[in-house]
Amino acid sequence: MDDRLQRVGVVGCGTMGAGIAESALSAGLDVRIAVASEAAVGRAKDRLLKVFDRAVAKERMTPEGRAGCEARLSIVPDLYELADRQLVVEAVVEDLAVKDAVFKTLDTALEDPDSVITTTTSSFLVADLAACTTRPQSVIGLHFFNPVTAMPLVEVVRTPHTSAKAEAVAQVFVSDFLGKEVIHVQDRCGFVVNALLVPYLMAAVRMYEQGVASAKDIDRGMTLGCGHPIGPLALLDMIGLDTMVAVVQSMIAGSDDLVAGVPPLLIEMVETGRTGRKAGHGFFRYEPYGDSPRRS
Template identity: 45%
Template sequence: MQKIGVVGCGLMGSGIAEVSARAGHDVVVAESSQAAADAGLARLTKSLERAESRGKIDSAQDVLSRIRVIPDLQAMADRDIVVEAIVEDEATKVALFKQLDEIVTSPDAILASNTSSIPIMKLAVVTKRPTHVLGVHFFNPVPVLSLVELVPSLLTADETTEQARSWVEGSLGKHAIDCQDRAGFVVNALLIPFILSAIRMYESGFASAEDIDQGLVRGAAHPQGPLALADLIGLDTTKAVAESLYEEFKEPLYASPPLLARMVDAGLLGRKTGRGFYTYNK
C-alpha cells in the first residue's frame, strides 16, 4: 500500500498524514472546504518544521512534497487505503463510507476508520465491500504515540487485517494490538470510565481539578492527570465516546456526568477552545 488517503485534516487526520508521508508514502488528504484544507496544511507544516528543528526528520519540505491537502473527496479514487478521521459522529461517518464506497475505484482498496468508539460493523454494512472495512485507530499525538488498535468487524477478511497490520507496523513503525468490534475497543473502554470518574469526583466537590490530577501524576506515575487528559482529548470527543459506550453496554460507569454535558453545551471543550477544566493560551 503506497497511495494513502486521509479524510479530515484535524489533529488526528494531519497526524496520520504526517506519519504516512514520513514513511515515504504518497498522501492525499481530503477536507470539506478550501479554508479547512489551508488550515490543515498549516498544521502539518508547523508540526513537520518542529520535527525538523528537533532533529526528528531531515527536511520538512521533503515530507510535505509527498502530501496534498485538497477540498475534493474524489481525490480518494486511486488510493490503496483511505483512513477516515472526521468528527466522532456515527451518522456523519456512515454517510462518508457510503460516498467512499462509490468513489474508491479498486475493489481491493481498504476503507478504514480512525473512530475511537463507533462499532466498525455499522460502517462496513453500508458499503459493497465489508470484507475490506476495518478500524485503524491511532492515538493523539499520532507522530509521538506508538499504539494503533486494529479492529476488524465480523465481516472483515483476515487478509485485510494483515495488510493493515503490515502497513501500521512494517511501514509506519507503530505497534498494533487486536481488538474486538465493541464500542471503545481496548483503550477507551478502560480509559473513558476512568476519566468520567475523575469528572464526577470534581463535580461533587470532593477535590479540585489540580489535586485530582496531581494525585494520579505523583501518586500513580501517570504522565498527566485524567482531567488534563480530557482537555487534551477534547470534552466533546470524551462525551461522544462515553455516549457510544453507554449505548452499547448500558453500564452506569459509561454515562456522561451532567457537568461534562454542560461544558460541551457551553463550548468549553478543552485545549482546542482554550478552556476546559483548565484555561489555555490557544
C-alpha cells in the same frame, strides 16, 4: 491492488487526521487528504507544513526530508479524488451519520475493490460502518491515540467480515510504515482502551463535580499515587471535552454497561466553550493554547 503500499488517503485534517497524515508522510508514503471544502484545503496544508517547519527548526528533520514530505502531500476537497488510494483512513468527527456518509461515498469512489477502508472511531462498531459499503471484507478499524506521532499503540479491530488480506495491509501500514505497536481486539463498544479508560475519566469528573478534591489534587493523586504520566482531568482537556461527550454518548447508545452516563458538569463545560486545550480552558487554563496548564 499493488502488493506494495504506496498511496494512502486520509479523510479529515483535524487533530487525528493531521497526525496520521504527518506520520505517513514521514514514513515516505504518498498521502492525499480529503477535507470538507475548498476553504479548508489551504488551512490543512498550512497546518502540516508548519509542523514540518518546526521539525526542521528543531533538527528533527532535514530540509530535504521536509521537501519530500511536501512533494508527497496533496489536499483535495472531494472524496472522489481519493479514487486511486490503496488504503484510506477515515478520521472525521465522532458522529455516526457523518461517518456513514463518508463510508458510502468511499465505497463508490475507490476504483480498486481491494482498497482497504479504515476508521479511527473510538466508540462505534466497525461492523456498523462496514455495513454502509458493498465491500465489508475491506473494512477494518485502526484506533490511534493522541498525539498520533508520539503514542506507540494502535488497536486493530476486525469485524466478522474483514478479510485476511485487508488485515495484512492494515498491519503493514501501522507496523511497518508507522512503526506502531498493535493489539488486536474484538469489535465491541470502546474496544479495549476506551472500555477501561472512559469509566475512569467519568469517575474523575464526578469526583470533581461533587467537590471531593480540586482538579489539581485529583490529578496529582493519580500521577503521584498511581504513577500515571498525566492526570485524568488534564487528559480530558487534551482529548477535548466535546470529543469525550460524543464518545460517552455513543458508548451508551451501544449498550455498554460500563459507562453510567455523561456527568452534567461535562455537558455544561462543553456548552460554555470550555472544551480543553484547544479552547485554552477546560478543567485547567492553557496560556498560550496547548502549553502546560496553569492550574486553576
